[in-house]
Amino acid sequence: MSGDASDVTFGVMLTAASNDYGLEEAEIPPAVRRLATTAEEVGLDAVVAGDHVAYPEEIPTDYEYSKTGEPPFDTTTPIFDVFQLFAHLAAITEEITLGTNVLSVPYRHPVLLAKNCLSAHALSEGRFELGVAPGWLSSEFEALGIPFEERGTRTDEFLEMFERVREKEVLGFDGEFHSFEPLGFYPNPDEPIPILVGGKSGASIRRTAEYGDGWTTIWDKPEEVREIRERLVRAWSDFDRDGEPQMVVTRPIHVGTDTDLDTDRLFVGEAESIVEEVEQYAEAGATRVNLDFYTTDVDAQAEQLERVGDRVLDAL
Template structure:
């Protein structure tokens, strides 16, 4: 089946922060095997999520599981996303390495900016930066960051980061963060893509004010089409040229049974991807319905062999 869509494809490395039942001494090998398989299979980007410390108290209304229970507890090994991506930068050559998404308020803007610029340098210009305000209130409490300030703190970080990438040295005086002139080096040699996560009106405003595009998860093609209209309204309000990018993260099961989207024979998965492209998406990040590593690797290979060549 031929396609005229220009889609990029990525893979979510959720083993960095979800409970996979893998001994800690074996998990780095899983990261490396997954990264090399992603690159060998023709994907464009590998992304991972961002948490720092899981508290005992975690809400049981996690919207992306049927039970409402999140795929982690306070005993789950959670790896620093920037160290993992830097580790994988050393064993890959072509794929971009991204956060999907980094919770901006978890770190001081100077620290977070240093992480991004360091990874950009170590990877040879392959950083793909997804950012959002965050959602786990008890984790904010553990980090001593006011949860109700997460939106405004994200805005200040994005303002600082945008200026850093063009100015190199700057002072800042904001509602949450103030500092005298400091240098931010190594400096990037290109514009680092910034993807904004979320669904609120503030999210769509941030995309237009600071970002290159929107990143979301589990949205249907119709959801994407609706959101794209709202994003374009903000994009126009801010006088932006071109168009925003849209990335959607969804589980995939090539060859699987069932009536779920992105599940079934390769031709059916390709048709579903076409629906996303028609709705305005230009990147699909695949996740999985299983935490079995070997099954995930097989899905990556199947997707690379039977789906990506059609795009």
Template structure:
């Protein structure tokens, strides 16, 4: 079982002055590394549009914790900064909406970060969900799945050949070079929950990235992923990463997953592992950075050490 932590402050709804965020990012990454986490990930948007759906499923009110005035840091710039202040921890996206950038630009971002980090880049990718963001970027929302597939085809060619051309339904270019080349195979985590997602994992990915799912849901999804995996004659087994908030607190509601005492949380993690989860990424219920750092250390001491 691997453990990761979410750097959610890249979407700065924390009330922290923007000029203080570089230090917050660096401290978070360094504490995560010192606490034994395997990977630190950050989300990705390019803009927050004025029209944001109010059925956001990851808040109690249905309203997202961001708006047009929320500072939004470029994920590749942030992770490049963190590569310079850490040594071993993997640095990843969770997740990039592939159609929001041209494949040549996105591949350049990825390859550059992988080389600058010494081969520590961990790539999470999905078609995306925020239609008004697509509209602002002039990318047809209804084409996002097929555009993601074409990007993944280009990404594979770029890694395998270094120099290539491409002709697809949405992207076309004559022979170009993709250098610097990554130092090794970059792990690709595919996000989403549709049938196309599971096919995409088997065709292009190394694993599945999901949010908040219960262990029973993970087990059911894994069966579907394995069916596609076998259809594509893939060797081995796919990784499965789950992102959930954690609350190490004996007074917390231990009927909720990953809340309560350390022993209760360890039992929940075992249930995830039995369901096929190979990586658990934790987030926190607090936006207080010092509390987050304390929780990272506590999670490392009391939970990661148990595995």
């Protein structure tokens, strides 16, 4: 079932917390505070951030989200723990959702990860959203002592455990990788924590339908979102799920023609053309668009968010 553009919500990706912005460490906290509060002020619905623990020297040079294949980070890039980041932002925002997009599940012991999620949800008064994936940076897995080939099954094990935690609150667990006697998982707010799952493999689609509320991706075009949604709807039916899966896509944006970027690109140009492209995503099944940027200049990013609020949201 295709949606309507007016029903699409919007978020912003805080890449300044994990990518190389050329900022001094002391400059990053004010930057992420500014972007998060600006996003809330202009009417966006979510602030999301990625998850890494420590960037190793050995990083694959086939990073698909840059022109050169080189990732926008290295061993000297400051990385802010995503849960501490959200605890900080929860105190200076009031309504905006705070979400991981995405968190590498195997990096943390499942009991600790459950505690982090429940705490973030409680401290934000029900505004936390958990976006998960098995992870991709094999050298980071090696540094953490976690077998890379086990990442998918470890992710499933956590999601199975966390589903039980939300139902029982006091739980013992006997899994393939982790087992423990009954433990109390508190705080455990009444509001359910939305779970989004990343990845395009058959296992990822199955994982989304079995445990998630929806699916999340980066940079995919409307036709790619439509194709994944068709696969996900079939899996949704296989697991007898009610309702419709959420579909979230992250894309960079530049509102306006004051750019050297090709205005034929998606989400580059005047608001009217961007609204038309949001409509294409809505028709493909997207329910939220998380905005990223073509610039690492924080002033320019904040201005773009203001343009989104003034020109794009008002036109939907």
